[in-house]
Amino acid sequence: MTVSPGHFMLARLDDVARWAQSSSVWPLTMGLACCAIEMMTVTSSEYDIARLGSEVFRSSPRQADLMIVSGRVAQKMGPVVKRLYDQMADPKWVISMGACASSGGIFDNYAIIQGVDTIIPVDVYVPGCPPTPDGLLYAVNLIQQQIRAGGRGGILARA
Amino acid sequence: MTASATPPPEVISRSDTTMVLSMGPQHPSTHGVLQIVLEIDSENVVKADPEIGYLHTGIEKSAEGLFWTQAQTVIERMDYLAPSSNALCYALAVERLLGITDRIPQRAQTIRVLIGELTRIASHCVWLGTHGIDLGAISVFFYCFDLRENILDLSEATGGARMHPNYIRVGGLNGDLPEGLLARLDALIEKFPGRLRELRGLLQANPIFQDRTIDIGVLSPEEAVQWNVTGPSLRASGIAYDVRKAFPYCGYETYDFDVPTRTEGDAYARFLVRLDEMEQSIRLIEQARRRLDTPGPVMIDDPKVALPPKETIALSMEALIHHFKLISEGFRVPPGDVYHSVESPRGELGYYIVSNGENKPYRIRTRPPSLYNLQALKGIAPGNLIADLVVMIGSLDPVFGEVDR
Amino acid sequence: MPSTQVPPIAGAAIDPPSLRPPIDDAVIERVAPSEIRARLEALKADGYAMLLDLGAVDYLGRSPRFDVVYHLLRLAPKPASVAEVSTPTRLRILCGVEEDISLPTVSDLWKSADWAEREIYDLFGIRFDGHPDLRRIQMPNDWVGHPLRKDYPMRGPALERAPRPAFANKTNVVAGSPPSGRTLEALQEQVKRVREGRP
16 A cells, blocks of 8 residues: 555555454354363463454354354254355355364264365365464454455465 | 155144244354244144254264374363363263272362362353353353453363363372462452452342343242252252252362252243352352362372372383373273263263273263253243243353253 | 373283273162163152263173163252251263163153163164163265274274375374275286276
8 A cells, every 4th residue: 555645545456355364353153062161261361362453243143254163063053153154245254163163073973063164165164272362363364364365265276 | 774754744724823932043043053932822822842953973983983082182171161071071981990989089079179160150251152142142141251251261271272171180280280380270269259249230220121021930849859950940849959969079069068959940030040150150160269278189190190299200110101192002900890080161071981991981971960951941931932042041041062962 | 200100901901991000980889671661760759850961882892792871960958057067979971782782761760861862872872761862863864884893993984995195194093994995906906907908
């Protein structure tokens, strides 16, 4: 962007749009298990995800940009996660929070889907069991970087 | 392997005036992954049928494939709001099977009580915060989670992780409290009464909160016993059953505390009981703190169960061998079965553990308090508004890691 | 210090409840499936108002194969005076059930048995006659198999065949099985196929 003395600012539309998008990523309330408690903690005053732009967590997938899969995905819940992901409008991003969502975690058994990336495309993985809220904040930062670099998330063209 | 049972019930309208609606499994107010198949007549609930299993993790099956100490890691993730209660109940049950209950050092038991009560306060903070958010009182959430942060800091200092510290082990604790922890605990103890007053002041006399919770979800004592409700929800209906008093463990009989009970049985009574419980927990924490001034061991002195101190490995062949055996094979527990329970923040958490003499658990059956508390929803929901349903779920305080395991 | 290890009993014990050490956690009773309903009705009339827990254990290799475990609690009546201290009493009923034998339901005696019996049906396959709505509760409705049985594979039938990452060193892997899931023969077969130009 160049600022000229006077009343005009020049910028590319893409840059402005991406800056706006990255500054207001609204997550979907996809809290499944223990990681969900750390996700709630990241909205509390000590970690405060609202200052990064995620002011509200939307319950309706139609209104959310980011799905934070926080917790272990059970066999019954898999189709539900897929349906919610499909219901989100483009562009959408996914953070796989925690070991269970990323790879099945410590539960290598019949009941847990071994990684949510077997059913939906994931943009950022956060390790930890559960990750500290700082880890989730860093993941949101990485999503913001991806957005600003032009990534449209998931199966669409990635930066 | 047999084919599955009867197909799921047809979800159609059962009469001209009612509609069947699915609330969940993704819903802001169901406190986790719960699906309630509601039959509603305009805004009134005619029938509520909770559907669980959306978080079924196979923890009990996983534990059968891990060593006794490893199984504790998966067990801790059942009730994820109070992970130390799970660890405590499991450790106590296995110690009973091993026959080493009276050889656990006194300091370890005291610290276990301390951690148990800190966990109770932390869990009630999440309950109160989310209950407030469901009802629209969003500031309560921030106050509660701020208090919880202090407790999680202490948990991180003792066990290494904020949640799931895996600090309470079979035989005692993982290690003594780190330096400086007792000073931080003292500072926290000083802060507690003021914080609790704040939390009370936010909601207790709030007319909107009272309107929404008084006379909602009334559970009579007979109903509560029929539905096998335990914990604060049972005590709010008038039955003073607390595992810490009925079947004491960890020396709870030597502490001085009350068990708050109410008789109304509605959501407001459960709210008051939990707040009073937090105050009693503070009393217990103060008493436990005073006993921690004298140093002592925190792990049983039995090399067949507990790892010998790391410093002795280089000096003693026996210590090295015990280390090797315990890490590569784990200890063996004599065959038998035992049922042990503790008072978790949700109610009576029990484990029925069966051992067949091997170094792995044969079966760990959990008595999940949230499963039975949640089942009571089928009894108290009909006849109320959908909004009241949200209040009822919040006041019963289910945790789905425990319900579904 | 006396050792807590006991010498192994020629392999693992087949019937652990009969070998238990003296622990006073509950009064224990073993009841046959034909008498269980009558016994539980009598206990309920006797004051055991709370069915604390209802679970099952699979003792593969023992006859009867399953043990359905009822934990009952008799709440203490209010003490008449301060000096009188009464504690609740716990009772454990073990009911040995063979495969394909069903038990009568107790969900009409204690409402809390509803979901507990559904869970036992779902995870073990033990049916309960008279249950109002006996269907799966934890697993999806079209799941085949009863996961908590001892002969059900830990990773489930689908995953057991899938290759595992090489770094997975879980103790639930049968010792000696290759972590990648591919055996030497399959690899040699694959090499042969490539050399011969087959797909």
